[in-house]
Amino acid sequence: MSATDIARKAFMAPVWLVQVFTQYKSFRENPIIGSRTLNRMGLHVSRVVLAKAVGGFRRLFLIPFVPAAYRREYHHNGFIKIEDFLPEQAFRDLRKEVLELDGEMREMTQGNTLTQMALLDTERCKSLPHCKAFVDNRMMQRLVGYVTSARARPLNFIHCVKNGYVESRAADPQKTLHSDTFQPTAKYWLFLDDVETGKGPFVYAPGSHRLSRKRLAWEYDMSRKAAAELGGHSALGSFRVDEEDLAELGLEARELPVTANTLIIADTHGFHRRGDVDQPCSRLAIYGYSRVLPFNPFPGTGSRLFLKIQEYGLKQIWRKADRQAEATGNPSLYKRVPASRLKMEPDGKA
Numbered sequence: 001m002s003a004t005d006i007a008r009k010a011f012m013a014p015v016w017l018v019q020v021f022t023q024y025k026s027f028r029e030n031p032i033i034g035s036r037t038l039n040r041m042g043l044h045v046s047r048v049v050l051a052k053a054v055g056g057f058r059r060l061f062l063i064p065f066v067p068a069a070y071r072r073e074y075h076h077n078g079f080i081k082i083e084d085f086l087p088e089q090a091f092r093d094l095r096k097e098v099l100e101l102d103g104e105m106r107e108m109t110q111g112n113t114l115t116q117m118a119l120l121d122t123e124r125c126k127s128l129p130h131c132k133a134f135v136d137n138r139m140m141q142r143l144v145g146y147v148t149s150a151r152a153r154p155l156n157f158i159h160c161v162k163n164g165y166v167e168s169r170a171a172d173p174q175k176t177l178h179s180d181t182f183q184p185t186a187k188y189w190l191f192l193d194d195v196e197t198g199k200g201p202f203v204y205a206p207g208s209h210r211l212s213r214k215r216l217a218w219e220y221d222m223s224r225k226a227a228a229e230l231g232g233h234s235a236l237g238s239f240r241v242d243e244e245d246l247a248e249l250g251l252e253a254r255e256l257p258v259t260a261n262t263l264i265i266a267d268t269h270g271f272h273r274r275g276d277v278d279q280p281c282s283r284l285a286i287y288g289y290s291r292v293l294p295f296n297p298f299p300g301t302g303s304r305l306f307l308k309i310q311e312y313g314l315k316q317i318w319r320k321a322d323r324q325a326e327a328t329g330n331p332s333l334y335k336r337v338p339a340s341r342l343k344m345e346p347d348g349k350a
């Protein structure tokens with residue numbers, strides 16, 4: 001090991017240690033979280049159990065704000081599905097506003113899938129009143145908060161998944177069944193179009209958000225393999241699960257086809273993936289996610305400050321990717337594109 005490596009490790013060690021007590025999940029980037037020895041001694045499973053317990057405690061404070069039927073649905077399945085979420089006229093206005101979006105957005109390629117996203121932050125929402133009304137919707141916020149187990153506002157986007165729009169033989173990693181992270185965490189989609197079987201509906205394994213003994217044993221086995229053996233997204237802390245392991249766990253993945261104006265909020269600690277497609281197709285939604293400090297027992301206040309910090313952080317990541325792209329001449333991971341590409345056809349024409 002070179003002197004530079006030793007100096008870097010000495011400098012980073014306190015940072016890596018602090019990250020153990022946060023949402024940080026990468027086995028590859030953090031040698032403490034990814035340590036084979038520490039995970040044999042139970043580091044990863046301890047994080048999983050503690051995050052679940054503390055999340056359950058925080059959720060007790062949120063009970064009065066969420067109707068019992070939705071709470072039951074979440075605890076049983078790991079997701080909440082509500083058809084006709086918005087009043088008909090509000091939904092029509094929202095969809096129209098999204099389809100007429102102007103300015104810029106971002107595009108990311110994974111395998112042959114193109115993901116388009118426009119951050120619905122305070123600035124952008126000033127000119128998008130129907131989007132603003134939705135992201136400020138109290139019931140949506142409360143349901144997302146219940147699933148993520150804190151009073152935290154989600155980060156919100158206009159989000160379009162264009163399946164089969166990119167010439168690539170590489171697989172889309174989001175189409176493999178996986179858990180996003182070790183802690184309860186919420187993602188939501190308000191679907192703006194029908195999403196039928198064969199058009200990439202959301203797929204979830206009901207009950208996979210629960211910590212059974214079998215699930216804990218699986219988490220322990222995965223963590224023992226550590227970064228080197230896991231590889232890919234699993235090494236980054238989003239464990240992939242194969243069909244055999246899923247059956248061993250007593251779980252079964254299910255497609256959730258929806259009609260337009262359906263809201264799905266899922267705990268993506270549970271196993272999920274993007275659904276399969278018969279042919280190139282597009283899935284448009286308002287999408288958001290919320291992930292909070294896993295070991296903090298306080299449920300939070302739902303203030304805008306934390307959301308603003310997250311929005312700022314995301315914009316910094318995008319700008320950094322822009323600078324790197326300019327410096328290297330390689331395309332940015334989050335390419336800036338005109339928002340008119342939301343209406344793009346599979347052959348690349350807007």
Ligand SMILES: [Fe+2]
Pocket residue numbers: 178179180268272
């Ligand atoms: Fe995911």
